[in-house]
Amino acid sequence: MDGDEFHAAVYTVVRQIPPQRVTSYGHVAKLIGMPNHSRHVGQALKFVSPDVQPPIPWHRVLSSSGAISSRGPGTDGAARQRDALIAEGVEVETTRSGELKVNLREYGWFPAVGTIAFQPEALEEASADADAQE
Numbered sequence: 001m002d003g004d005e006f007h008a009a010v011y012t013v014v015r016q017i018p019p020q021r022v023t024s025y026g027h028v029a030k031l032i033g034m035p036n037h038s039r040h041v042g043q044a045l046k047f048v049s050p051d052v053q054p055p056i057p058w059h060r061v062l063s064s065s066g067a068i069s070s071r072g073p074g075t076d077g078a079a080r081q082r083d084a085l086i087a088e089g090v091e092v093e094t095t096r097s098g099e100l101k102v103n104l105r106e107y108g109w110f111p112a113v114g115t116i117a118f119q120p121e122a123l124e125e126a127s128a129d130a131d132a133q134e
Contacts, residue, residue: 001034009118010044016116017060020089021109022102024064031111032118042069059084060109068092068100 001009009032017023026038034040045058059081063069068078068085082092082100093101 001032006032006034006037006040007044010041011048011056013116013118014045014056014058014061015054017057017109019057020107022060022062022066022085022090022104022107023109024104025061026064027110028061030113031116033113038064057084062102062104066102066104066108068102 010028013028013031024038025041026035028041029035029038041061045056045061048056048058068081070078078100085092085102090102090107093103095101
């Protein structure tokens with residue numbers, strides 16, 4: 001899988017995370033068949049344009065502990081992620097150390113590997129089939 005295919009697979013999976021649910025960078029990596037590439041998932045989501053269509057709900061992806069990752073000093077990414085999650089109805093707690101965290105037992109979305117389409121074409125076909133059945 002080359003870089004463009006990797007990014008497309010990440011975006012396809014992330015678009016399937018339901019509202020009021022979150023998953024981890026590592027789980028997205030597992031779902032696309034690249035279990036050792038969780039940091040690459042973060043990089044793929046780091047610069048997603050808010051104008052991309054269909055939207056990519058990047059804010060629904062967290063660290064494996066449920067923590068919202070810092071975007072570095074002087075950035076507001078963690079606050080924007082917190083605000084987007086709260087707007088969807090996800091509770092975000094601030095720990096004693098100041099870390100922003102989501103309870104993965106309550107809000108986690110962890111489908112089994114092989115049950116989620118990760119190629120854009122497969123997702124489009126599944127959507128078309130569902131529309132045809134309605």
